[in-house]
Amino acid sequence: MQITKEQVFVWSRNIRLFHWINVVAILLLIALGSMILHSKTFGIAGDGKVLLKTIHVLVGYVFACNLIFRLIIGFVGKGYERWHKTLPFNSGFKAEFTEFKAGKKQAYKGHNPAGKLMVLALLATMTAQMISGLVIAGTDIYYPPFGHYFAESIAIDKDNLAAIQPYSKENVDEVAYQAMRDIRNPFITAHVYVFYCLLFLIPLHIIGVVIAERREKSALVSAMVNGYKYLPKNNTDEH
Template identity: 60%
Template sequence: MALQPIYVWSKKIRIFHWLNVISILTLIILGLFILNAKTFGVSTDGKVLLKTIHTIVGYVFFTNLVIRIVFGFIGKGYERWGKTLAFNKGFIEDLKSHSNEPFKASKGHNPFGKLMITALYLFMLIQGVTGLVIAGTDIYYPPFGQHFATSIAQDKSKVALIKPYSKENVDQNAYKAMRELRTPFIKTHVFSFYVITVLLILHILAVVIMELKTRNSIISAMFSGYKHLPKE
């Protein structure tokens, strides 16, 4: 069957995608080192450094995600959520149709891809929000760091003395209360970390399989913007 190049993914989508890939992979690697700091023999200063880098990369990740969310509402074509997420009109019918023809070519994401993308966006948003809270309670970084540092300071006029892993000017009862507050955020963040990792592995496998089955340039389209689809 003759194929023709069709422009699908805008430059904004492609920039978001690859910046997202780079930031998530970096965050996963850093996250694994942080979770296994004792195993790797990481010092206290080393942990602070790892968490600082993790937080900075997290800002890039979350800013990129927020921009993508905005363009989902104001963008054009396949930038819009109506053509990306698994909530558009007729989605159930499309899902049933693709269940019978799983390798049927699609201009944008097929229904299974939309389910995957919807799940990824949901857990990425959860990861970003919980990460901001953890950064505030762990290394006192914005946007919540100043609030938490002030809340645990014995002398509110010397908040600048509050440092990660330091007990100087720290009210231990207030510190304990803060750590208890952050516990559900930590658990959610770690759970979401593993879910995203599994989803990404499944996403990559699905893309490779679809590429081999359809030859629609699914992978190269995220570089060029063009998929090769059957002539209508």
């Protein structure tokens, strides 16, 4: 029996732009972060390492602005931009997930239950990475939003903050600098471990998309380009 399908608009321009900007930004951040993490192996030191960190932070700003935009439209957006349609917190999610595991529903207008769990995991790790990254940027190369505060906290002469530069001890109080490094250490640890979590979650997400597409045959990938899925008539969720 042939199933009749219809073209259904699901993903708004906001969601699609967020998704692809996020893909590019994360790939760049992973590449740059890996080079920074293994800088000794690559023979990168001094000005080269500062340059890598600066580019990493600038790309990080794009990533952060894009993520903050997504977090905001989850509360004020329309349709499948909204969190109650994207995250596994709606009242019927448990029953929805049970139905999904049993294979009773073959098509989902938005994310299927497994997809909602993955979105939650990715958003949580990306948010943790954003926060830890902004703190590290402020304590390492003294970039906004926290750089001025940390530079001022370690300065001997508060009126000469311009003298404080990465890997330079000019105008730096050693005791205050060590205190700043102590504050920084747990954020560094979190940033590294969340980085590894993302390296695990991203391939898992891709595998999940492949499996879902084989199961649903609803054009999942192209839907994130043009916004449209192809779904069986009268067999789509409205969660």
